[in-house]
Amino acid sequence: MNIGRKLGFFTAFILPAWILLGYTLGGWGNFITMLHVFILMPLIDQSVGINTQNIPKEKVKAVSNEFYYRFVTYIWTWFQLAFLLWGIYVVTFGNINTPLEWIGFTLSFALVTGGIGITVAHELGHKKSPLERFYSKLLLMTVCYMHFYIEHNKGHHVHVATPEDPATAHKNETFYAFWVRSVFMGYTHAWKIENDRLRRKGKKPLSLDNSMIWFAVLPILFCAAITFVLSAYAGYFTWQVPVFFFAQSFFAFSLLELVNYVEHYGIQRKEISEGRYERVTPIHSWNASHLISNFFLFQLQRHSDHHANAIKRYQVLDHYDESPQLPAGYPTMIIIALVPPLWFSMMNKRLEKWHSSHDLQAA
Template sequence: MAFIIPASVIVGYYLAGWWNMLSLALVFLIIPFLDYMIGTSDYNIPKDRISIISEQFFYRFVTYLWTYFQLLFLAWAFYVVTFGHLSSVQEWIGFTLGTGLVTGGIGITVAHELGHKKSALERLYSKILLLTVCYMHFYIEHNKGHHVTVATPEDPATSRKNESFYAFWFRSVFHGYAHAWKIENNRLRRKGVSALSIHNEMIWFSILPLIFIAVVTGIFSIWANHFVWQLPVFFFVQSFIAFTLLEQVNYIEHYGIERKEIAPGKYERVTPIHSWNASHVISNFFLFQLQRHSDHHANAIKRYQVLYHYDESPQLPAGYSTMIILALVPGLWFHLMNPRLESWQLKSERVQQ
């Protein structure tokens, strides 16, 4: 079902005009409506079937296929920007936002899934996908930073109670990038390797997207017989949209959740109660079960197809498509989420007592 979103971008472009907004209507109107109508499912794969279904190649194949598909989709988008017919402001806006929905809403979701796996091939695919949205440091920060410090004051990607998404965005983006440098530098220092060396992944992660778009721009400029300045602008704007979507999801997944400090600088173990969960059927189909985020943080190595729903986890009132829109309006977000957060915290404290 994830492939329906890029299909809507492609169809919208060829229908032209306001049809370029088709992907936005799909993600922010149709999917929320279907989520509301169909609702949630608390079905979990039987425990004796987890190992079998985890190893079924089909589920991995879909993520592998997406990596190649996204590269082809971006190549098509670059062709459209260079030779296509985007003649009005709304066409440019719709097409660029739609591209960001594909590379961010789905692409980063797949990169997130693959980046947690032990396979070198899957990790390579994760890095390739993150390269296309200028967010390669996420590979380090998310796996070695966020999953270690989640739901603590040390984590830039954990949103605080009464913190607006806009304040969170600046902290998560800039502090997360700086923290990735710190993690990588510490890794090299432990190995006795200089941080200023070809072995520093953060150096590569910072320059590879620039090399990528420079090569792409060069190829298309030669093809078009003139410098296509629109390509780097388009690439960086769709990247901004893509990683902003990621940060919106981070904001939603961890809003106000805190782990107890059991000793100075030491916190209780991460469990399914330390992330917001959403088991809405339709949006989870599009997002590779990402919304079952509580189980993912408790068991990061689990593949998406076997993630569990936990009743004791804090539950979001709607899927991510709806919550993303609500997060853009701080007053509405606080009005909706603060009572749920406080109610869940009281319930959690009673259970622990």
């Protein structure tokens, strides 16, 4: 990759810069980040267009092994932790006072911790390195969604595009119905996966060996520790800490579920025998190769290749023409997904065309 593309992956840091500016301006300024993500970025995304270039096969191994790309994700991990602590501090002692400022600051913050942070956690959670997996869990702790580490890797990637996957949206299912199903069924499924893992090893699910117990407790302990320290410092109970921490977490993982909804809406794998499905290929996820939004999202939008080759690092994910293509990048599509009639009118015809070309009925 040339230096321009390498630097492109640092564009994610533009979002926290907007939050800092918005906080400095105060009032409506706290919504600047949202204007950037949902108005400015889609306009730039559409004007710059799609990049279908792939890394030449003979260079894939070398580019995959370049430390630079891991370094960007490592830096983001520690930056997000520090940035979250700053956010907690300013909502407690800074100039976040009115309901308007609280709403703008919290929603904008979730675009960073959810839109970028969970994307980085997703990338790192697929890797074999213990350090990268630790960073993945650390990032997920900051948004109270640590079970995603288990459910995504051992549940979603196994069952994607089948009725067994709560993170695959059905045709004509609204995002709001999908949110309930994916959040609650995904969480309970993660418990089942972890409990089954322990039983296979001859261990009791109700023990400290159960990762789900730790995943449930750690975000609460993290928030409680910060609340205790700041309350001791202030001399009064700093209620702002848990309110902000859990509110930004809620919006962050809801943003993740919006992305899940967009990525897999209505796609189905063929059932080759009862309970068995064709293997996952690049045709089984919606793809978007829009250049600018892919920089911000570490090429998450090349989701078709990710599901076909989950171990591949973000910098070498391929575009496939045969994959079902979204009409726009994620920043545009997730806004459309919030308006079901608009979403259905835009996506159902594309979905039916995909199903008919693969001898399936869009159920």
